[in-house]
Amino acid sequence: MALVSYELEDGIAVLTLSRPEKRNAMSDAMLNDLGAAVDRAAKEAKAAVLAAKGDHFCAGLDLKEQVEKSVMEGIAGSRSWHAVFSRIQRGAIPYFAALHGAVVGGGLELAAAAHVRVADANTHFALPEAQRGIFVGGGGSVNVARLMGVARMVDMMLTGRVLSAEEAERYGVVNYVTESGGARAKAMELARIAACNAPLSNYAVINALPRIHDSGYDEGLFFESMIATLTQVTPDAQERLRAFLDKKAPRLAIPAERGGGA
Ligand code: 1HE
Numbered sequence: 001m002a003l004v005s006y007e008l009e010d011g012i013a014v015l016t017l018s019r020p021e022k023r024n025a026m027s028d029a030m031l032n033d034l035g036a037a038v039d040r041a042a043k044e045a046k047a048a049v050l051a052a053k054g055d056h057f058c059a060g061l062d063l064k065e066q067v068e069k070s071v072m073e074g075i076a077g078s079r080s081w082h083a084v085f086s087r088i089q090r091g092a093i094p095y096f097a098a099l100h101g102a103v104v105g106g107g108l109e110l111a112a113a114a115h116v117r118v119a120d121a122n123t124h125f126a127l128p129e130a131q132r133g134i135f136v137g138g139g140g141s142v143n144v145a146r147l148m149g150v151a152r153m154v155d156m157m158l159t160g161r162v163l164s165a166e167e168a169e170r171y172g173v174v175n176y177v178t179e180s181g182g183a184r185a186k187a188m189e190l191a192r193i194a195a196c197n198a199p200l201s202n203y204a205v206i207n208a209l210p211r212i213h214d215s216g217y218d219e220g221l222f223f224e225s226m227i228a229t230l231t232q233v234t235p236d237a238q239e240r241l242r243a244f245l246d247k248k249a250p251r252l253a254i255p256a257e258r259g260g261g262a
Contacts (some may be wrong), residue, residue, distance in 0.1 A: 003030035004039045005053075012191045013041035013048040013093075014041060020054025026063040026106050026138075028077070035084040042091050046195035047202075049187045050088075050114055051098040058121070060105025063132060078137035081106065085113035085139050090210075092203050094194045098187035099123045099165075099174065108173075109138030112147055115206060117174040120183040125163040125173060127156045147173050198236045 005016045015037045018025040024030075041048045052058060069077065088095050097114035106127045111117050127144070129135050136157075137145070145153045148171040155161055166176045178186045194202060208227045212220040231237055243249040254260020 013045035015051040023059035047191040056101030058107025081138040096187040114144035
């Protein structure tokens with residue numbers, strides 16, 4: 001049985017970590033299954049949801065497999081996490097992570113590779129690597145630090161601080177907090193909305209925005225103009241722009257309590 005199950009629901013790929021008896025600790029085999037599911041989603045889905053079976057999203061790296069690894073095996077292991085996670089992070093479709101329970105160590109690194117994070121109110125976030133005598137190896141020093149800032153990550157790693165869902169939202173780690181049990185449905189709702197966008201616009205959001213963020217001011221603005229024009233001249237954009245002007249496209253969904261009609 002695959003350690004990451006895969007379903008396609010109305011064009012949305014749902015990838016579910018399925019090793020609940022080990023709290024979805026990421027073994028080499030599970031990472032392999034995750035990579036295969038990500039590759040499949042890239043071929044057939046417009047958006048994806050990353051979820052998990054059992055009481056916890058992911059307890060991080062499978063510590064049992066680490067005890068006797070050599071230096072070279074350790075490096076290869078970390079690089080294989082980077083390879084799979086970058087196919088999520090800089091692939092062609094948006095990923096929405098539905099989080100609950102423990103999102104710990106490599107589990108938080110995986111969540112950070114998704115594009116939008118939704119957490120149940122019962123979610124906790126921690127980076128206990130230093131307590132285990134190791135270091136983040138799944139892209140966390142880059143991606144988690146970018147979400148919360150280096151100073152907060154240093155605090156979590158040095159002190160073992162466990163963040164609640166609300167604190168994680170305040171830290172910029174999660175975009176939405178739902179009531180307990182609600183994260184998966186909310187992530188699906190968001191994925192469905194994103195799946196209706198122009199695929200090239202989604203690609204640009206995922207691939208151009210982080211690169212622009214990493215570049216200098218002038219390079220960023222120049223790159224932005226190129227991408228803006230590239231998307232705008234596509235038949236997809238032309239059709240969508242005309243549909244809006246012909247009043248055939250939905251207006252912004254401004255909630256009624258804020259003065260909108262939606
Ligand atoms: C594991 C792992 C794991 C559980 N590797 N086997 N991650 C951590 O340091 C977190 C370690 N896990 C925990 O703190 C707890 O398991 C939880 C808070 C997540 C859940 O607690 P609980 O009481 O529900 O479960 P449990 O009894 O601790 O674990 C159930 C089983 O899962 C048990 O195995 P069993 O054979 O005794 O039943 C645990 O050994 C097993 N298990 N977590 C292996 N992580 C790319 S670098 C990333 C670096 C990191 O991720 S460091 C952080 C590692």
